[in-house]
Amino acid sequence: MLGESQIRELLEKAFRISPADETEIVLEAHDSALTRFANNTIHQNVAEVNTEIAVRVVVGKRVGSAITNRLTEEALGRAIEEAVAMARLQPENPEFPGLPDPEPIEPVLAFDEAVAGATPEWRARAVGAVCRMAESMGASAAGALSTGIYELAVANSRGVFAYHAGTEVHFTTVVMCDEGSGYAHRAAWRLTDLDVESLGRSAVDKALRSRNPRPIEPGVYPVVLEPYAVDDILSWLGYAGAGALAVQEGRSWMNDRIGRPIMSPMVTIWDDGRDPAGLPLPFDFEGVPRQRVVIVEKGVPRSPVYDTITAAREGRRSTGHALPRSRPQTASLGPIPIHLFMAPGEATLEEMIRQVDRGLYITRFWYTRLVHPRDCVLTGMTRDGVFWIEKGEIAYPVQNLRFTQGYVPALAQVRAVGKERWVLSEGFGFTCVPALLLEAFTFTGVTEMPGR
Amino acid sequence: MKELLERALNAAQLKGASYADVRLVHRIEQSLLVRNGVVQGISQIEDMGFGVRVIADGAWGFASSARLTVEEAERIAGRAVQIAKASALFKKEDVDIGPPVVQRGTYRTPVQIDPFTVPLEKKLEVLMAADAAMRAVKGIAATEAEMVFLRERKIFASTEGSWIEQEIIESGCGIEALAVGPDEVQRRSYPNSVGCHQMTRGWEFIEECDLPGHAPRIAEEAVALLTADPCPDTVTTVILGGSQVALQIHESCGHPIELDRVFGTEAAYAGTSFLTPEKLGTFRYGSEVVNITADATLPGGLGTFGWDDEGVPAQRVDIVKEGLFVGYMTSRETARQLLKLLGPSPYVTGLSNGTMRASGWNRIPLIRMTNVNLLPGTWRLEDLIADTEEGIFMDTNRSWSIDDKRLNFQFGCEIAWEIKGGKLTRMLKNPIYTGITPEFWRSCDAVCNADHWVIWGTPNCGKGQPSQLAHTGHGAAPARFRNVRVFSRK
Known part of the structure; x- marks a missing residue:
């Protein structure tokens, strides 16, 4: 040091x-x-x-x-x-x-x-x-x-x-x-x-339970998402539209929606670089103290995050969310929230599963990419444990599916939010997220291996 | 610096390493970015350090540092050996890298005009002109124009006696125009999307790209896309533009032929591969017009070099021959593992084909794509379109996603045109196509000829933990695929 x-x-x-x-x-x-x-x-x-x-x-x-x-x-x-x-x-x-x-x-x-x-x-x-x-x-x-x-x-x-x-x-x-x-x-x-x-044990257990997955048809299903999948949703909402530059350029999911309810009232998302429950960093890359910024409050978009240049454009103060500005390619992204929290709910994973008559339990998403910015439409695959839920119980493992889904409309369909949150960080920054039960999620393909 | 490298190798051996190599890397990267008519930034990055890779007690260890002193070299070599010995606590078998590789020599990227000798004013002038030409088009909301230049000097030395000095030079550039409508956002890019088109060439490459000359068309297309019809939801014939074919090769062929992925060593991050070893020499990957090589000797390719980061010479390797899967990209270690698994054959030699590269001094080399190319076919593009009664021509990637075994893919493009009666007709927005890798390549019935063949550069290929971004090349020409599921964004 x-x-x-x-x-x-x-x-x-x-x-x-x-x-x-x-x-x-x-x-x-x-x-x-x-x-x-x-x-x-x-x-x-x-x-x-x-x-x-x-x-x-x-x-x-x-x-x-x-x-x-x-x-x-x-x-x-x-x-x-x-x-x-x-x-x-x-x-x-x-x-x-x-x-x-x-x-x-x-x-x-x-x-x-x-x-x-x-x-x-x-x-x-x-x-x-x-x-x-x-x-x-x-x-x-x-x-x-x-x-x-x-x-x-x-x-x-x-x-x-x-x-x-x-x-x-x-x-x-x-x-x-x-x-x-x-x-x-x-x-x-x-x-x-x-x-x-303990983490290793949970992965081994999931691997054993997901052996010999059965085929499944693409379609629209209710889903229980583990926090790993919710991490993907929050990270993309943050990266692709919760920064002021994206809003100023008209390419954000927040455009024309600030102050209007577009997600479930159960959804509250904020950025807080000072909360020791995450991986804190109390100032940004311009040396400005990080403010707690509420991005979505009870389903209503409130505000993107700002650095000095995007704030000056609107006559405001920076919220302390500048990325490193010396690399032009990073600077061109504008400010981005990288310490994202989602408010917990009251449900356990078991209680969420019990609320599903026919649907899917999903561990995580993989290789997700932005298809269109306005509704934050993503495509990606499920991975590492997908299960069919039948009459409120995990019935059997199923094969991986491809989805093409707007993350904003997905969060309009929240039926339950988990009470436990996990701190996850596989890229730049982190999220602190619960599990979610969503009413509908659109799956557009399955993986099949053709013969020789 | 010679002393630093030699001291690192000596210290590693004294601490118990049975093999060690050291790489000293000095990299200069220059970036220029103009956004909406304003210089967003010009920066120069200097990065220098060394990494020591060892085998001790039959296991791998690696340590690296930016402090360039002989004392630090010895300390880091000791740390690498300590790490290797910790790895050995849970080894299953000793690492086998095969017979010694002893190479000595130098390599420098051939360039006509060294990009670092071109004044920044000249570079800015080109970017400002391209940016202004895009902004002159009514309806454009944001523009971006950028250039990147890289000079990497590296020395590789090993306890087997190799000493290799290389200088790699890269030049890249790109422009983007963003149009925003009431409910629609459209982006067009040139020459490629997601940043720059990049090659191991000099300033002459930037001049050939002619950013200002293409800027008005790019901007006009972005605006026109706002009111274009959406791509229909159907199964049809698709012709892909060259840069999209390059990405298709990268994702659905380049990654699954990395032998480390095949053996599971990337399972927790990049994923594995559907091209398992028993398929080598027997699996029909594509149709008979599909011929794919991995070629690190291709002049100008972003994956072109003299030696890889294990000191193995650059090579040209057949990957798919007339549709048959015949080769992997290998390292010294994985080539031996494949030999042990399958035994010798025309496809299995037990020797590395030279694809191990690290993204810098502070990363270990991994199997990375060199230039993975779809060899040219026989068609002129205009003849191919004329030969297509009904279909869709898609160009320039917008989104890409593929599963962890590299089978199920879905790619979106920036722009498409409907083909009717052998002619390009109306413009289509938000085109997406999806498929399963071998089915897709088996449906390829035509590849355009060498006149349309470009070595596209991918300067952002992610792999490994800690993460590494590799620079890879892909020679490709437009190609036609039958019975492809296409649709628009939902």
């Missing part, structure tokens, strides 16, 4: 040598390791130490940026020079509102010494237990267990200095057995919040 004081010293040096009108530095450091297993044995086992410094400079209303992972003063000076040279080449951007001013940022605890001290041997033993469990049941386990420390510092020449250090532990497994499969995943910043063995 570099630590706050060493980082502060480095960044102050950068501000002293920068000839730009304004300068912003984002420093990301991590020391992480990942143990990967498949066929009940460890096959890949890796570790990485890296620090990346992103420089953004402002000359008038021109912005340039450069990124380096070299920590020498010379490399930092070169990055600043390059960024300034790039800024000077550009025409003025009349919309650029300037770098943000400092605001108080309350620190959030998200660092666990037990995660920071996790060894390769600890990871090997933890995944080894899952492999042995799968093997003893005639199944094959694959997956990954990762542990790591990260530091993020954002500072600018207007006086912003924000620093956060955290830990993360992630575990994922897919267990396979006779055309059946099961899945488990969790993310946490505290080691005690993640029970690898």
Whole structure:
């Protein structure tokens, strides 16, 4: 770990040598390791130490940026020079509102010494237990267990200095057995919040129960979605339309719908980067404190999230949701909520299943892609445990189906919300989500293997 | 740097590694993005570090660092060995990478104009001109124009005696126009969608793409799509444009022939494969006009290099020959596993065909597509359309989804035209087609000729944990498929 004081010293040096009108530095450091297993044995086992410094400079209303992972003063000076040279080449951007001013940022605890001290041997033993469990049941386990420390510092020449250090532990497994499969995943910043063995057991159990799946016809069915599938729904709603840029450009599911009920009153979604129940990060990549933003309240879209530029366009303040701005391709996405929560309900999974006469129980979605942005229409496959529900009980496993479904209309059909929530993070950010019972979900295909 | 690499290899051996390799990678990436007439950003990214991969106690370990000192090299080599020994706690058998591979040499992407010597002003000028040409079309709500340039220098050294130095140069560009109507959003892209079209070529590639020249057409098509009829829900003949054929190859052929996926080592993330080993040499993957190669020697392809990241020379390999499935992409380890499983045959040599690549110094090499190509057929596109009584021509990918075994796919395109009586007629919006991989390729009855053949670049192929983005190439020409289920978004 570099630590706050060493980082502060480095960044102050950068501000002293920068000839730009304004300068912003984002420093990301991590020391992480990942143990990967498949066929009940460890096959890949890796570790990485890296620090990346992103420089953004402002000359008038021109912005340039450069990124380096070299920590020498010379490399930092070169990055600043390059960024300034790039800024000077550009025409003025009349919309650029300037770098943000400092605001108080309350620190959030998200660092666990037990995660920071996790060894390769600890990871090997933890995944080894899952492999042995799968093997003893005639199944094959694959997956990954990762542990790591990260530091993020954002500072600018207007006086912003924000620093956060955290830990993360992630575990994922897919267990396979006779055309059946099961899945488990969790993310946490505290080691005690993640029970690898118990997750492994649930995946093995699901794999055994989903063996020899029966064929099923595509159609419209009621569905009970485990939180893994709900994670996909929330992540896409966030990525494809809950940022202010998407709304300003007219390509969001929120367009013309803010303040109007479009989902079930049981649906409330918010973004909160400060809640320690998730994987907190108390400020964004411009050093602005993250606000809790209610995106959908009891089925009614309320507000997208903002960074400084989209906020200035509407005469508002940033809600602290800027992505890293030094990479043009990331910056072009605009602000995006990456700490998403869905309000829990009161039902257990068993109670939801009991409410279904004929329908499907789905573990997770796979390879989902946006078909159309306005209703947030996605296509994807089910994976790792799909079951037919008959008269309120799980009857038998069925084969995987392809769906093509608007996630917004799907959330208009919520009949029950689970009371337990899981913290899931398989990409950038996380979701904290319950299970859902939906009245109708559209499946458009099935998988069949043709002969030779 | 030589000392750093040698110290890493020595330290790994002293700590107990039976094999070690080290890769030192220095990468410079330059990106320019213009959005709605405003320079969204110009950035230059410098990334440098080294990774040490070892076998110790018969198991793999890997560690990497951006701190370039000999002390760190020794520490990281020790960490890699410690990790390998932890892996060995639960190994089933020792890793076997076959006979030693000893290679020495250099490779540099041949370019006419080094893109890093072209002034940024010139690059911006092209982007601003293309962006302005799109915005000049009434009804356009947002525009984007971008360029990416990459220079990667890397040194590979191994305890077997290899020492390889390579310099890979890439250039990429693309434009997008977004039109928004009361209930409809339509996007058109050029030359390809989802970011850039990219090749291992120089600035000459950007000039050939002529972004400003294509910008008005792209913008006009985006606006026209707002009021176009939706693609009908039917089963019909489909002709796919070259870039969509490239994506179809990538998803439904390129991924299932990765032998690590076949052996289950990507099961928890990227998935497995329907092309299981007993199908090698016996399975009819496509019709007789379907010939597919994996070719890392193809000039300009995004998957073109001198040696892979295990030090194995670049090769051209048959994957599908006249419709028959005949080859996988392999690594040193998986090639041995296949030999043990199937025994030697014309399709099984036990030697790697050189497809292991890492996305950077901090990642291990995985089997990645090189340039996986559908070889050209005999048709001119205009003749193929004239030969089609009824059908739909679809172009430029908009969405892609395929199951974990790479069988059930559904792809959406940005634009389509109805074919009636051998002619392109009305424009259709929101076209989607779906199918099962071998059924689809068996229904292919025509591939266009070399005049229509382009090596499309896919610079965003995800695989592995921690995740890696690979740059892959796909030579493809428009092709015709019969009895395809098509529909519009619901």
